[in-house]
Amino acid sequence: MLLPPALSDTIIALSTPPGAGAIAVIRLSGPEAFALTDGLFRGKNLAGQPSHTLHYGTLREADGRILDEVVVSLFRGPNSYTREDVVEISCHGSDYIVQQVLAAFTRRGARFAEAGEFTKRAFLHGAFDLAQAEAVADLIAADSALSHQVAMQQMRGGFSRELRDLRARLVQFAALLELELDFGEEDVEFADRTGLVALLEEVQALVRRLLHSFELGNVIKNGVITVIAGRPNAGKSTLLNALLNEDRAIVSAVAGTTRDLIEDEVSIEGIRFRFVDTAGLRETTDEVESIGVERTRQRVRQAALLLYLFDLTTNTPGNVQAEIEALNPGGQIPMLAVGNKRDVASEAQLQAFSTQPNTLLIAANPGEGLEELRADLLARARGNGLDQTGAATIVTNLRHARSLEKTNAALDAVLMGLATGVGTELVAADLRQALAALGEITGEISSDDLLTSIFTQFCIGK
Known part of the structure; x- marks a missing residue:
């Protein structure tokens, strides 16, 4: 864990989204937060006020010019978000007013905050760990x-x-191994090897469970990538528009209208689906359309769920099955066949497909069958564990997943070393690597480059 450095400057930033609004919140953090605010605030002496209180007054320049009427919130460290003295100024949400207030504070010595710097200071002062x-x-x-x-x-x-x-369970045995190294010349064993193996296998099982949860966590964080594929004029763009309830994609009777991927998201009962409309699958001599077809095939391989849309009125079950097998050989990607245009299909056509497994019949244009489709999508998502996470820990961060992969590999090396009887120093070295990889997640082991990479992804005011 990095020790907090001497953070002697006071930072300032707009914490609400930029743009005109009813209210904007400007945040200061640092040792001079109260003093700088007192230099502009007219109403009462803020330095003498208790923490976690609100104060109404005006912000004024040295010449008496009023910048705005404001409400000032005071948070004395360490009982604040950053563990430093924090002031939050609620002013009117005019861009002009915000810029004038920010400029007034920076002229008096405040520094504009970097991206994520408030949260970075909270981490460096021990308010929470890096994963939090x-x-x-x-x-x-x-x-x-x-x-x-x-x-x-x-x-x-x-x-x-x-x-x-x-980590605590591994540290106990790591300490015993290190003790053995200190008494290496006396050939003693402080760590029971049988117990160590049992512990490592138990810890590794937990690490692998967390790693396995990343597949689910990635879907939770980024949405269920649902690719709508099929031949031209099957109604893919019409279906996308119906699911989104807006005219997102161009709909035309001309085959091959969609040349590129069109993506958008919708939440269905709290679960986010990312629908991808694709170019129609067919052989074509049109260079642009052929690029679109290839992109379709690439996106299908990345899908969490494939909706294969086909026209009920121009297909047979055998043709549809052959097309699905060519696009998704072996059924590697979860798939639902969706027959479109049931409102104009004949009874014979409806009967032919109604008995096909894993097939749903809709009419995208009038919106028939869409509720059944949404229900099917939800059932598939929930069947994969979505919305049933309960108290289980779910890994959603790629950095965390990579650290867990390094932990798992290091534990593999420790177990292999114990099984083959390698020297204690090698086993201890592999165990230290496992501990270091776990420590990277929470920030017990970190670097300036890592912290910079993480916190620059935050918004400025956080």
């Missing part, structure tokens, strides 16, 4: 009930507690 800090950004970006739930659990320390428990 990253969850702050995830919580701000959460746009579904599930992503909110997972981010909130991580921010409140659920994931960190699990990692600390894993």
